Amino acid sequence: MSIELTINERPYIVDVAPDTPLLWVLRDVIGLTGTKYGCGIAQCGACTVHVGKDAVRSCITAVGDVAKPVTTIEGLDAGGNHPVQRAWRDAHVPQCGYCQAGQIMQAAALLAETKNPSHQQISDAMSGNICRCGCYQRIQSAVCIASRGV
Amino acid sequence: MPHGIVNDPHVFVSIDPSGIVSITAHRSEMGTGIRTSLPMVVADELKADWSKVRIVQALGDEPRYGNQNTDGSRSMRHFFQPMRQVGAAMRQMLEQATATQWGVSLSEVQATNHEVIHRPTGRKFGYGELARAAMDLPTPPVESLKFKPENAFRYIGHSNIPIYDLFDITVGKAQYGYDIRLPGMKYAVIARPPVVGGRIRSFDATDALKVPGVEKVLELKVSRAPPAAYSPLGGIAVVATNTWAAIKGREALKLDWEDGENGGYDSAGYRRQMAERANKPGRVERNQGDFDKAFAAASKVLSAEYYVPHLAQAAMEPLVATATIRNGECEVWAPLQDPFGAREAFAKLLELPIEKVKVNVTLLGGGFGRKCQSDFAQEAVLLSKALDGAAVKLAWTREDDLHHGFYHTVTYSRLDAGLDPSGKVIAWRHRSVAPTLFANFKPDPKREQSIELGLGLADIALDVPNVRVETGEAAALTRIGWFRSVNNIPHAFAVQSFIAELAHALGSDPKDFLLEIIGPPRKLELEKLGLTDPLWNYGDPYSTYPIDTGRLANVVRLAALRANWGRSLSKGSGLGIAAQRSFLSYVATVVEVSVDGQGKLTIPRVETAIDCGFAVNPERIRSQIEGAAVMGLSNFIGEISFAKGRAEQGNFDNYPVARIDNAPTNVRVHIVPNGSDIPAGGVGEPGVPPFLPALCNAIFAATGKRIRSLPAGDQIRV
Numbered sequence: 001m002s003i004e005l006t007i008n009e010r011p012y013i014v015d016v017a018p019d020t021p022l023l024w025v026l027r028d029v030i031g032l033t034g035t036k037y038g039c040g041i042a043q044c045g046a047c048t049v050h051v052g053k054d055a056v057r058s059c060i061t062a063v064g065d066v067a068k069p070v071t072t073i074e075g076l077d078a079g080g081n082h083p084v085q086r087a088w089r090d091a092h093v094p095q096c097g098y099c100q101a102g103q104i105m106q107a108a109a110l111l112a113e114t115k116n117p118s119h120q121q122i123s124d125a126m127s128g129n130i131c132r133c134g135c136y137q138r139i140q141s142a143v144c145i146a147s148r149g150v
Numbered sequence: 151m152p153h154g155i156v157n158d159p160h161v162f163v164s165i166d167p168s169g170i171v172s173i174t175a176h177r178s179e180m181g182t183g184i185r186t187s188l189p190m191v192v193a194d195e196l197k198a199d200w201s202k203v204r205i206v207q208a209l210g211d212e213p214r215y216g217n218q219n220t221d222g223s224r225s226m227r228h229f230f231q232p233m234r235q236v237g238a239a240m241r242q243m244l245e246q247a248t249a250t251q252w253g254v255s256l257s258e259v260q261a262t263n264h265e266v267i268h269r270p271t272g273r274k275f276g277y278g279e280l281a282r283a284a285m286d287l288p289t290p291p292v293e294s295l296k297f298k299p300e301n302a303f304r305y306i307g308h309s310n311i312p313i314y315d316l317f318d319i320t321v322g323k324a325q326y327g328y329d330i331r332l333p334g335m336k337y338a339v340i341a342r343p344p345v346v347g348g349r350i351r352s353f354d355a356t357d358a359l360k361v362p363g364v365e366k367v368l369e370l371k372v373s374r375a376p377p378a379a380y381s382p383l384g385g386i387a388v389v390a391t392n393t394w395a396a397i398k399g400r401e402a403l404k405l406d407w408e409d410g411e412n413g414g415y416d417s418a419g420y421r422r423q424m425a426e427r428a429n430k431p432g433r434v435e436r437n438q439g440d441f442d443k444a445f446a447a448a449s450k451v452l453s454a455e456y457y458v459p460h461l462a463q464a465a466m467e468p469l470v471a472t473a474t475i476r477n478g479e480c481e482v483w484a485p486l487q488d489p490f491g492a493r494e495a496f497a498k499l500l501e502l503p504i505e506k507v508k509v510n511v512t513l514l515g516g517g518f519g520r521k522c523q524s525d526f527a528q529e530a531v532l533l534s535k536a537l538d539g540a541a542v543k544l545a546w547t548r549e550d551d552l553h554h555g556f557y558h559t560v561t562y563s564r565l566d567a568g569l570d571p572s573g574k575v576i577a578w579r580h581r582s583v584a585p586t587l588f589a590n591f592k593p594d595p596k597r598e599q600s601i602e603l604g605l606g607l608a609d610i611a612l613d614v615p616n617v618r619v620e621t622g623e624a625a626a627l628t629r630i631g632w633f634r635s636v637n638n639i640p641h642a643f644a645v646q647s648f649i650a651e652l653a654h655a656l657g658s659d660p661k662d663f664l665l666e667i668i669g670p671p672r673k674l675e676l677e678k679l680g681l682t683d684p685l686w687n688y689g690d691p692y693s694t695y696p697i698d699t700g701r702l703a704n705v706v707r708l709a710a711l712r713a714n715w716g717r718s719l720s721k722g723s724g725l726g727i728a729a730q731r732s733f734l735s736y737v738a739t740v741v742e743v744s745v746d747g748q749g750k751l752t753i754p755r756v757e758t759a760i761d762c763g764f765a766v767n768p769e770r771i772r773s774q775i776e777g778a779a780v781m782g783l784s785n786f787i788g789e790i791s792f793a794k795g796r797a798e799q800g801n802f803d804n805y806p807v808a809r810i811d812n813a814p815t816n817v818r819v820h821i822v823p824n825g826s827d828i829p830a831g832g833v834g835e836p837g838v839p840p841f842l843p844a845l846c847n848a849i850f851a852a853t854g855k856r857i858r859s860l861p862a863g864d865q866i867r868v
């Protein structure tokens with residue numbers, strides 16, 4: 001069935017079963033592969049996107065339930081210069097990089113809501129995002145750097 | 151190392167007329183930064199301006215590029231000097247081309263920052279203008295190359311070059327194996343036998359084929375005649391128009407499996423068997439002095455047993471590969487650590503000459519050893535063949551990854567030490583029982599093999615006159631594979647925990663005792679160790695990379711110093727230390743823990759000292775060591791266990807890994823400064839082994855509780 005979506009400020013009409021997770025619609029149907037699959041059960045955060053202002057796990061979000069505009073890593077900032085993206089580069093966060101789109105989207109949602117998060121607030125907000133390479137200490141500092149630039 | 155080393159600039163460098171220098175990275179990028187660091191070495195010797203450098207990822211082609219199997223922490227170790235040679239040779243070719251062009255003497259021209267200057271006149275050529283002429287020159291012989299002196303390095307050792315993919319990663323453009331999309335591509339998943347060696351008895355695809363988007367269900371028949379090596383497990387493939395449809399289709403399959411001979415693999419029972427074997431004499435792998443006599447004469451003895459379970463690499467990007475076969479030519483895109491080994495396997499599967507198989511290496515969303523095994527990409531190739539060559543992306547879910555691994559082995563160790571009346575250790579015996587990875591390649595030898603003995607078991611440096619190392623029998627009942635730092639994990643866990651236990655029994659300071667048992671600075675004389683098999687030494691010559699106790703003791707002292715070892719800590723806090731030579735580098739770690747009244751662990755600080763020879767890219771060395779501490783904590787809490795031959799964990803809900811709220815996020819890294827005359831050692835793996843024992847030693851210091859069996863489980867709250 002046809003489902004209308006707004007993704008990164010562009011309209012899309014996709015023809016998929018409404019219970020298809022947003023993740024696979026983004027990746028396989030629309031071709032936005034910046035959003036990653038890591039677990040499929042809301043355990044790792046690799047698939048994090050924004051629906052409206054909220055960071056959500058697109059792997060468990062049925063596309064039929066998406067009622068607000070979606071922002072993915074590709075649409076976070078036209079030039080790739082959202083303060084979180086810049087901070088991620090300044091702090092040299094990534095190793096393999098696979099988890100980082102999800103991390104960045106999660107951090108951007110945190111900072112949109114909490115301007116100057118404490119160490120504890122960062123830990124709490126980011127604890128659903130696994131980085132198997134272990135970039136956590138740089139994620140901590142990058143979120144701090146970004147909080148000064150949001 | 152198959153196909154050795156290639157150092158020809160014609161292979162690795164090309165310069166276009168606009169001056170853009172393209173440098174080929176032939177090793178796989180899985181997070182270490184190697185795809186940046188090796189070209190950076192070339193660029194430095196080439197005196198190239200980094201902003202005009204582009205990196206090209208090599209196809210899987212070892213005859214052309216030399217060895218590409220990105221494992222064993224060997225990329226910098228083996229290719230630092232060759233990449234310097236590539237850069238220096240290309241620089242000299244540019245200078246030669248300029249001198250010829252102007253008809254001046256070679257001694258009057260000099261390359262600097264992307265230009266060649268004629269010194270007497272100040273005339274200049276940009277690298278682009280000379281490119282064609284320079285690249286047409288033959289490669290100068292290595293003996294004629296002039297290398298930069300260390301103080302002239304601009305990138306090497308300077309930590310001023312960000313990883314090449316940094317921007318793309320932060321905007322979602324970096325391309326991993328999972329991100330490959332080809333026109334008309336199909337998506338597939340496979341239902342594999344839950345037990346290694348099992349097979350399908352019958353299946354019913356009726357419901358699966360009703361799932362919207364599912365196009366085909368087919369049996370993937372494979373030959374697993376021993377040695378199975380990295381061959382796929384076979385199973386039932388579901389082919390669909392997108393990944394989700396394939397997954398749903400697979401859920402709807404009715405499957406009847408026959409389990410085969412490993413259907414009885416049960417971790418609890420297996421552990422009991424291993425414990426029995428560890429308590430009986432085994433095969434002697436090292437016999438230095440006379441352990442039995444010294445042990446019998448000891449005035450005090452101590453024993454302890456340690457257990458480290460199977461672990462899964464669980465890279466964030468699950469396994470995936472895309473393949474197509476057109477006009478008798480196969481092309482594959484995949485996150486492969488060993489692209490040429492994979493290519494050979496594909497050619498064999500398809501019975502095609504290797505020239506007809508092309509392997510593109512994507513970025514790897516982590517590897518940790520799992521992506522050395524090309525089973526998953528072989529599946530994609532077989533599937534494409536079964537679909538008449540159609541482009542197909544074969545994706546693994548996380549459950550597939552944890553259920554069908556090439557797992558880290560499982561290890562039961564028993565250590566015994568005898569002390570003389572003065573408290574000196576005079577007898578040391580280490581019995582290790584672990585199934586071997588080499589069961590993939592030959593009839594199961596049922597005990598650790600030479601390479602595994604060389605991963606911190608037979609090769610440890612001890613100032614003890616009587617040392618015996620034995621291995622006990624353990625059959626491989628699942629697939630054992632490579633895992634970041636491999637058997638160093640259980641070996642260092644046992645040895646470095648036991649050393650701290652001895653220190654405690656003697657009332658000694660653990661750091662002082664560790665230094666004492668390492669002994670005076672010396673290079674171990676191999677012939678005096680009483681090794682049964684020759685020392686593997688990570689595949690490199692012992693004369694270049696001896697076991698140097700001075701370097702080991704030095705990192706212990708450095709880590710202790712930075713940790714302010716000996717400072718007084720509040721109740722419930724403690725420091726633990728451990729050290730390990732692995733992958734020809736020396737690492738010591740001090741972990742600080744605090745355990746609160748509810749038994750909850752936190753790790754406020756980690757101090758790690760690493761001596762990895764010459765440090766080419768210190769910034770990426772730091773990131774590897776930071777990550778190693780995080781993985782070290784994951785190794786503390788994770789376990790893959792088996793029941794009825796099936797892995798019991800399937801996702802991160804029951805295979806926990808460290809997260810930002812429990813991981814160490816204050817890891818301080820101290821790199822021992824060395825000149826470029828000190829050969830580079832490994833970096834990706836050596837940070838991992840000392841972490842676990844240092845952590846457990848710290849927990850003991852904080853609480854008096856000794857953790858000898860992993861996972862930590864309910865022994866402590868993490």
Ligand code: FES
Nearest residue numbers: 038039040045059
């Ligand atoms: S893929 Fe969605 S949380 Fe892991």
Ligand code: FES
Nearest residue numbers: 096097099131133
């Ligand atoms: S950078 Fe590799 S998983 Fe996070």
